[in-house]
Amino acid sequence: MKIAEKIYLLSGMSYGLLGNVYGIVHRDGLLLVDCGRPHEAIPMIERNLRVWGLEKLPVTALLVTHGHPDHCGNGFYFQQQGATVVAGQKDADQILRLGDYDPVIFPCVLHDFEEDCLFEPYEVDIKVESDIHLSICEYDIEVLTTPGHTQGSVVYIITIKNKKYFFTGDTLSAEGSRAHVPVLGTAASVDYCAQSYISSMQKLLNRYPDAILGGHGIPRLVSSNAFVAQACMKAMKERS
Ligand SMILES: [Zn+2]
Numbered sequence: 001m002k003i004a005e006k007i008y009l010l011s012g013m014s015y016g017l018l019g020n021v022y023g024i025v026h027r028d029g030l031l032l033v034d035c036g037r038p039h040e041a042i043p044m045i046e047r048n049l050r051v052w053g054l055e056k057l058p059v060t061a062l063l064v065t066h067g068h069p070d071h072c073g074n075g076f077y078f079q080q081q082g083a084t085v086v087a088g089q090k091d092a093d094q095i096l097r098l099g100d101y102d103p104v105i106f107p108c109v110l111h112d113f114e115e116d117c118l119f120e121p122y123e124v125d126i127k128v129e130s131d132i133h134l135s136i137c138e139y140d141i142e143v144l145t146t147p148g149h150t151q152g153s154v155v156y157i158i159t160i161k162n163k164k165y166f167f168t169g170d171t172l173s174a175e176g177s178r179a180h181v182p183v184l185g186t187a188a189s190v191d192y193c194a195q196s197y198i199s200s201m202q203k204l205l206n207r208y209p210d211a212i213l214g215g216h217g218i219p220r221l222v223s224s225n226a227f228v229a230q231a232c233m234k235a236m237k238e239r240s
């Protein structure tokens with residue numbers, strides 16, 4: 001699905017799979033935000049790249065929002081193909097390097113821990129410890145550390161033609177049937193931290209996103225500052 005100029009939805013809820021995968025075309029190829037659940041997302045991503053005539057573009061970078069298998073599960077595959085992998089430092093060290101989302105160490109109430117949640121481990125190339133800007137081809141990408149859903153969760157902000165697209169992973173999504181309802185990334189992991197989560201949501205306030213492209217649900221393609229504020233309130237209410 002083409003979302004906006006240069007931005008495509010390549011896998012996820014709209015295709016009956018878990019974990020949205022976004023592709024962004026740049027001058028020298030393609031960058032991906034997240035890569036879906038192990039194995040099942042790859043044929044879907046490749047199918048959709050063919051639909052849009054993008055299959056010959058090299059995937060030069062993979063931006064992982066966090067270390068849950070439905071978002072990071074195929075990183076090894078894309079890294080083998082030459083992609084530079086970016087992820088938050090804590091998830092990079094605690095989850096991606098293991099490749100085994102161990103249900104004892106990292107139980108996760110939202111995902112079933114069948115064998116299909118195990119994935120090939122990989123060493124992240126750029127581990128993000130604090131807020132940074134990355135330069136990938138013609139794009140300046142702001143990476144915000146947003147711990148809470150997992151300790152190493154990050155949000156990527158990419159500006160294209162003066163529009164700010166927020167790739168929020170599971171930190172914040174728009175509900176599938178009611179896009180005005182924020183879906184929060186609370187209580188999904190053993191390493192979930194309510195205090196950090198609220199601070200991270202506050203960090204997203206007043207940044208005036210033109211779109212929220214979450215890890216689940218539907219892409220929300222309208223100006224979304226009030227939506228973030230609503231999510232923030234909801235998170236604080238949940239906590240009290
Ligand atoms: Zn998650």
Ligand SMILES: [Zn+2]
Nearest residue numbers: 068070170215
């Ligand atoms: Zn998820």
